Amino acid sequence: MLASLRRRKIRITPQRLAILRVLAASKGHPAVEQIHQQVARTFPTMSLATVYKTVSLLKQLGEVLELGFADASSRYDGNRPYPHPHVICTRCRKILDPDLAALETLAREIAAETGFRIEAHRVDFFGLCPECSRREGEPALQMKDRRGGDGRPGP
Amino acid sequence: MLASLRRRKIRITPQRLAILRVLAASKGHPAVEQIHQQVARTFPTMSLATVYKTVSLLKQLGEVLELGFADASSRYDGNRPYPHPHVICTRCRKILDPDLAALETLAREIAAETGFRIEAHRVDFFGLCPECSRREGEPALQMKDRRGGDGRPGP
DNA sequence: CTTCATGCAAAACATTTGCAGCTGG
DNA sequence: CCAGCTGCAAATGTTTTGCATGAAG
Numbered sequence: 179m180l181a182s183l184r185r186r187k188i189r190i191t192p193q194r195l196a197i198l199r200v201l202a203a204s205k206g207h208p209a210v211e212q213i214h215q216q217v218a219r220t221f222p223t224m225s226l227a228t229v230y231k232t233v234s235l236l237k238q239l240g241e242v243l244e245l246g247f248a249d250a251s252s253r254y255d256g257n258r259p260y261p262h263p264h265v266i267c268t269r270c271r272k273i274l275d276p277d278l279a280a281l282e283t284l285a286r287e288i289a290a291e292t293g294f295r296i297e298a299h300r301v302d303f304f305g306l307c308p309e310c311s312r313r314e315g316e317p318a319l320q321m322k323d324r325r326g327g328d329g330r331p332g333p
Numbered sequence: 334m335l336a337s338l339r340r341r342k343i344r345i346t347p348q349r350l351a352i353l354r355v356l357a358a359s360k361g362h363p364a365v366e367q368i369h370q371q372v373a374r375t376f377p378t379m380s381l382a383t384v385y386k387t388v389s390l391l392k393q394l395g396e397v398l399e400l401g402f403a404d405a406s407s408r409y410d411g412n413r414p415y416p417h418p419h420v421i422c423t424r425c426r427k428i429l430d431p432d433l434a435a436l437e438t439l440a441r442e443i444a445a446e447t448g449f450r451i452e453a454h455r456v457d458f459f460g461l462c463p464e465c466s467r468r469e470g471e472p473a474l475q476m477k478d479r480r481g482g483d484g485r486p487g488p
Numbered sequence: 489c490t491t492c493a494t495g496c497a498a499a500a501c502a503t504t505t506g507c508a509g510c511t512g513g
Numbered sequence: 514c515c516a517g518c519t520g521c522a523a524a525t526g527t528t529t530t531g532c533a534t535g536a537a538g
Binding site for chain 3: 189193227232
């Protein structure tokens with residue numbers, strides 16, 4: 179990933195390195211806020227603006243995949259920077275990356291029907307993960323989502 | 334649709350009626366801003382806040398489907414208020430509702446693999462519509478999308 | 489050295505909320 | 514009549530931008 183930056187003659191600063199590390203290391207799909215907090219532990223002066231700028235840069239370079247949701251919160255995937263399906267728990271906000279071969283078929287079906295030249299996709303499934311299915315009665319994680327939505331990324 | 338409001342003892346005001354009409358009539362997937370402008374033609378005092386409140390209300394009643402995008406813009410579908418796939422032109426922002434039977438299969442595949450109890454989904458395909466495919470050289474519609482994205486709803 | 493990045497503060501936007509006055513039923 | 518709406522203005526929360534300082538190469 180560093181190679182990609184060097185190749186394009188983009189400066190490698192300690193801040194960027196730290197952000198890169200978080201992105202590469204996290205198995206989950208961290209939000210900007212989480213990245214910032216994480217990095218701030220070893221870099222107290224890190225500003226949110228810098229995280230935004232860096233993540234935005236990486237997105238343009240195709241090194242991370244941005245997962246923006248309707249409530250204007252975004253999560254980032256630094257391990258699979260290409261479109262792929264997600265499975266999201268509406269209770270604990272966990273995000274999984276399932277394997278799904280059937281998608282290609284779907285895309286081809288679409289192209290045939292609409293005449294579109296399909297170039298990317300965004301496929302999310304929402305539901306309860308096995309753990310949350312079990313504890314259904316217990317109080318759920320509070321989401322800052324506005325209104326009574328279910329946390330799904332609005333269309 | 335009116336019936337649904339009456340049944341729940343929700344007041345039917347001229348403003349709401351106007352918004353409902355736009356939602357029901359528009360074949361496309363209008364944004365709040367567009368709904369407001371449309372309604373404002375016959376209702377100059379209509380405020381944006383009212384449109385937001387009404388649309389939000391309809392969403393909770395399950396009468397419209399919200400399609401929120403990463404750039405915090407939302408579009409609404411008043412004709413199919415249930416999850417269904419979308420095909421979105423990244424150039425002219427046109428949105429189509431294709432028929433797609435294969436989706437159910439996909440959902441079942443996911444559930445089997447992850448153990449999730451799938452309750453909803455969001456499936457979007459991005460690309461160029463036939464018209465835009467042809468005029469590829471011409472200047473594209475300017476999108477207010479922040480940064481150099483391609484207009485796809487961030488995850 | 490020169491160019492580019494950082495970080496602060498301010499701006500930009502879409503959306504939400506508080507509230508006084510209006511109005512549908 | 515009166516609970517529920519409207520519309521204005523102000524508040525919110527996230528992301529972006531301007532700019533002076535500082536550091537990478």
